[in-house]
Amino acid sequence: MAEIFVAKASDMQDGERRIVRTPKGEVGIFNYKGAFHAYANTCVHSGGPACEGVLVNKVLDIIAEDRTYQGQTFADEMHFVCPWHGYEYNIETGVCAGDPKLRLKKFETVVRSGDVYLVA
Numbered sequence: 614m615a616e617i618f619v620a621k622a623s624d625m626q627d628g629e630r631r632i633v634r635t636p637k638g639e640v641g642i643f644n645y646k647g648a649f650h651a652y653a654n655t656c657v658h659s660g661g662p663a664c665e666g667v668l669v670n671k672v673l674d675i676i677a678e679d680r681t682y683q684g685q686t687f688a689d690e691m692h693f694v695c696p697w698h699g700y701e702y703n704i705e706t707g708v709c710a711g712d713p714k715l716r717l718k719k720f721e722t723v724v725r726s727g728d729v730y731l732v733a
């Protein structure tokens with residue numbers, strides 16, 4: 614396994630990402646609440662650049678006790694959205710929101726001496 618320099622940790626603010634090319638393909642590395650999460654930049658749907666999509670909190674339907682729909686709200690769970698057709702992925706797990714059996718390939722990251730490295 615090789616370590617590939619991503620960025621200085623101080624240059625990646627919360628919610629920022631970098632896309633790194635590796636011999637195994639592109640990988641997206643996110644800083645989310647001070648933790649670094651890395652996933653293959655290949656959507657499980659049709660291979661789109663999933664890690665380049667917008668960040669959005671998970672949307673929840675509000676259902677009353679009588680089972681009537683009361684609108685929507687946002688959960689405290691961050692997703693990124695594939696820009697091609699909208700598959701959403703949990704930024705902390707890579708699991709697809711629409712089908713939990715699907716997930717992006719995950720990579721390890723290491724922070725050493727203030728630098729972020731991808732292990733690929």
Ligand code: FES
Pocket residue numbers: 656657658659660661662663695696697698699700
């Ligand atoms: S390729 Fe990502 S949603 Fe279709």
